[in-house]
Amino acid sequence: MASVTGYGPSEGPGVRRRLVISYLLLMVLVLVALGTPLAMTLATRETDRIRADRIADATRFASLAGPALRDGTTGPLDSELTSYEGLYSINAAVVDRDGAAVIPSPGWQWTLGTREALDVALSGQQTSRPDSVWPWVDDPIVVAVPINDGGEVLGAVITASPSDGVRRTVTTWWLLLAGTGLVAVLACVLTAFGLAGWVLRPITELDAVTHEIAEGDRGARVQHRLGPPELRRLAASFNHMADVVSDVMDRQRAFVAHASHQLRNPLTALRLRVEELGPSLTDEQGRAEHQLALEETDRLTLLLDGLLTLARAERRENQRVTVDAVEVAESRVAAWEPLARYRSVTLRLTTGPAPVYARTVPTAIDQALDALIDNAVKFSGAGGEVTVTVTARDEGCVLEVRDTGPGMTPSQLGQATERFWRAPEVQNVDGAGLGLTIAAVLVDASDGRLTMHPNSPRGLVATLWFPAPDEPSTSAESSDLDVPPAAGGPRAELESAVRSG
Numbered sequence: 001m002a003s004v005t006g007y008g009p010s011e012g013p014g015v016r017r018r019l020v021i022s023y024l025l026l027m028v029l030v031l032v033a034l035g036t037p038l039a040m041t042l043a044t045r046e047t048d049r050i051r052a053d054r055i056a057d058a059t060r061f062a063s064l065a066g067p068a069l070r071d072g073t074t075g076p077l078d079s080e081l082t083s084y085e086g087l088y089s090i091n092a093a094v095v096d097r098d099g100a101a102v103i104p105s106p107g108w109q110w111t112l113g114t115r116e117a118l119d120v121a122l123s124g125q126q127t128s129r130p131d132s133v134w135p136w137v138d139d140p141i142v143v144a145v146p147i148n149d150g151g152e153v154l155g156a157v158i159t160a161s162p163s164d165g166v167r168r169t170v171t172t173w174w175l176l177l178a179g180t181g182l183v184a185v186l187a188c189v190l191t192a193f194g195l196a197g198w199v200l201r202p203i204t205e206l207d208a209v210t211h212e213i214a215e216g217d218r219g220a221r222v223q224h225r226l227g228p229p230e231l232r233r234l235a236a237s238f239n240h241m242a243d244v245v246s247d248v249m250d251r252q253r254a255f256v257a258h259a260s261h262q263l264r265n266p267l268t269a270l271r272l273r274v275e276e277l278g279p280s281l282t283d284e285q286g287r288a289e290h291q292l293a294l295e296e297t298d299r300l301t302l303l304l305d306g307l308l309t310l311a312r313a314e315r316r317e318n319q320r321v322t323v324d325a326v327e328v329a330e331s332r333v334a335a336w337e338p339l340a341r342y343r344s345v346t347l348r349l350t351t352g353p354a355p356v357y358a359r360t361v362p363t364a365i366d367q368a369l370d371a372l373i374d375n376a377v378k379f380s381g382a383g384g385e386v387t388v389t390v391t392a393r394d395e396g397c398v399l400e401v402r403d404t405g406p407g408m409t410p411s412q413l414g415q416a417t418e419r420f421w422r423a424p425e426v427q428n429v430d431g432a433g434l435g436l437t438i439a440a441v442l443v444d445a446s447d448g449r450l451t452m453h454p455n456s457p458r459g460l461v462a463t464l465w466f467p468a469p470d471e472p473s474t475s476a477e478s479s480d481l482d483v484p485p486a487a488g489g490p491r492a493e494l495e496s497a498v499r500s501g
Contacts, residue, residue, distance in 0.1 A: 015196075015200055015203070016193075016196045016197070019192065019196040019199070019200070020189065020192040020196055023189075023191075023192035023195070023196075024185065024188060024192060027184065027185060027188040028185065031181045031184060035177055035181055039173075039174055040132070042173040043133060043134060043170045043173075043174075044131070046133065046166055046170050046173070047130070047131070047132045047133045047141070047166060050133075050141055050161065050165075051141065051143065054090070054128070054161055055126065055128065055143055055145060057090075057092075057159060058092075058126075058144070058157045058159050059126075059145050059157075061077065061080065061081070061084075061092065061145075061157045062145045062146070062147045062156075062157045064076070064077050065094045065102075065103070065147050065154075065155065065157060066147055066148075066149050066154060068102070069094070069096055069102065069154040069155050070149065070154070077094065077103050078103050081105040082105060082106060084105065085105040085106060088161075090159055090160070090161045090162075091104075091107050091108045091109065092104075092105045092157065092158065092159045092160075093105060093157070094147075094155060094156075094157055095118055095122075095155050095156050095157075095158060096154070096155040097154060097155050099118060102155065108160075111140075113129050113139060113140065113142045113160075114142055114144075114160055116129070117129055117142045117143070117144035118144055118158055120144060121144035121145060121146045121156035121157075121158070122146065122153060122155070123146075123153075124146050124153050125146065126143075126145045126146060127143075127144050128141065128143045129142045133163050133166040133167055133170060134170070135167050135170055135171045137163070137167075138163060138164070138167070139163060140160045140161055140162055140163055141160070141161040141163055141166065142159070142160050142161075143158070143161070144156050144157070144158045144159075145157050199228060199231070202222065202223075202231040202232070202234070205222050205223060205235075206235060206238060209221065209222050209238075213242060218245075218246045218249070220242075221239045222235040222238055222239055267300060267301055268301075270297060271294065271297040271298075271301070274290070274293050274294060274297060277290060278290050319361065320360065320361060320446070321359075321360065321361070322357055322358070322359055322469045323357070323358055323360065323365060324354070324356065324357055325355075325357070325358045325365055325390050325397045325466070326351045326354040326355050326390050327354075327355065328365045328369070329351070329388055329390045329399060330349060330351075332366060332369040332370060332373060332388075333347060333349045333373070333388055336374070339377055340377045343377060343378075343380075343381075343382065344382040344383060345377050345381075345382070345383075345384045345385070346385045346386065347386045347388075348385075348387050348388070349389075350387060350388070351389070351390045351391070352390070352391045352392065353392075356390055356391065356397050357397065357469050358396065358397035358446075358467070358468065358469070359446070359466065359468065359469040359470075360446035360466050361445045361446050363442070364442040364443060364445070364446045364448070364466070365399065365464070365466065367438060367439060368439040368442060368443055368450070369388070369399065369401070369464075370435075371435035371436055371439040372401040372439065372462045373386065373388065373401060374435060375403075375436070376401055376402075376403035376405065376460070376462075377403075379403070379405035379406060380403045380404055380459070381405065384405060385403070385404050386401065386402070386403045386404075387401075387402045387403075388400070388401050389402070395467070396448075396466055396467045397465070397466045397467075398463060398465050399463070399464040399465075399466075400463045400464075401461070401462045401463075402455055402459065402460075402461045402462075403455065403459045403460055404455065405458070405459050405460060406458070406459075407454050407455060407459050407460045408452070408460055413452050436450075439464075443464060443466075446466055446467070447467055448465050448466040449463075449464070449465040450462070450463070450464055451463045451465075
């Protein structure tokens with residue numbers, strides 16, 4: 001199946017997303033590497049502050065507990081510990097060298113932590129547990145200070161402080177630290193998006209301009225003052241390449257157009273001279289050769305006209321006009337009717353509700369229908385039928401040309417729109433092999449589709465699809481696009497058929 005389609009630019013966030021993720025991952029790693037030691041330091045600092053305060057209190061109580069342990073009198077120490085617990089909610093106890101609580105506060109309770117701290121204090125060393133208070137650990141802060149008298153350890157003072165306040169303070173610091181990190185991450189994300197956009201903007205624009213050029217806008221260029229210096233040089237090189245390619249294409253098409261145009265005059269003169277030789281030829285073989293020379297001259301003229309039309313149709317001019325496809329199809333069927341009738345081919349038009357509007361480059365529908373109807377009438381043979389159908393379908397306009405000719409094989413359908421291609425069995429039939437090529441170029445320039453497939457039980461079905469206009473118009477729009485009518489046309493085809501008949 002032969003098909004002519006267009007494509008548009010496609011943008012993907014893949015590169016930008018990967019750049020932002022890499023920047024974000026690096027930022028998160030830096031924050032974790034710096035924030036984790038800082039969070040531990042904050043917890044340890046707050047614990048040390050509370051520990052120092054509790055050691056000072058325990059040391060004061062130890063200085064008061066020495067006489068009580070020697071004389072067995074509690075004195076004011078009992079009331080001191082009671083007031084201390086009531087005021088600060090800190091349990092405390094004075095313990096003798098045997099580990100018995102001599103003067104406990106009202107809420108004193110032995111725990112595993114206090115027993116371990118007491119063993120260290122009775123050995124003559126002050127101790128505290130834990131080393132750092134973490135938000136998820138609710139163990140109390142235990143401080144034990146030995147009671148010395150002349151180098152002798154008489155006992156110890158133990159305090160057990162609730163860790164709720166420390167945990168709240170540490171949690172607050174950590175939340176503040178996490179909030180600061182989150183703000184830093186958000187700033188990193190915004191900066192990463194900006195940086196990635198600055199880096200990738202030339203690439204994005206390069207991708208868009210590449211698609212614009214591929215769609216026919218050969219004047220599209222990339223701004224070469226954006227992004228890093230390397231991408232600026234790439235943009236400048238791309239623009240230079242586009243200029244060179246555009247200039248080469250313009251020169252090539254201009255050469256084809258000029259050569260085709262310049263060859264028409266000597267070819268016309270040659271045909272006149274060959275035609276004037278006819279009356280001077282007397283023998284039958286000479287007149288037959290003379291007729292063959294005239295036919296080859298006509299074939300060459302048709303070929304030059306096709307080349308000129310193709311060169312102009314391929315120019316970079318994509319202005320659009322809104323046309324009524326039904327009206328155009330009626331005019332083309334009426335124009336080809338005499339030739340179809342001369343060749344005993346039934347040519348008919350079938351349409352749905354009119355009008356059916358299409359948005360195309362100028363003359364696209366006209367020339368495409370001319371090429372398809374010409375081939376259908378030419379190859380259907382006497383008694384054949386050619387049906388042209390116009391409908392509104394698939395968010396556009398569909399024109400279908402259906403014939404009962406020999407059709408094409410799948411391999412031939414794939415080559416049908418190539419320049420100068422002719423099926424092997426029709427090499428002797430008039431034509432230059434450019435009609436379908438010109439139609440395909442115009443359909444592609446209109447963002448339409450040309451598809452062909454075998455008809456049932458025989459023949460060929462060629463389908464044209466053109467996009468519908470955004471706002472249907474009742475009249476065609478003007479345009480400066482200079483695309484001439486298709487070479488030959490129904491009148492020339494009929495005159496050639498009459499001469500050859």
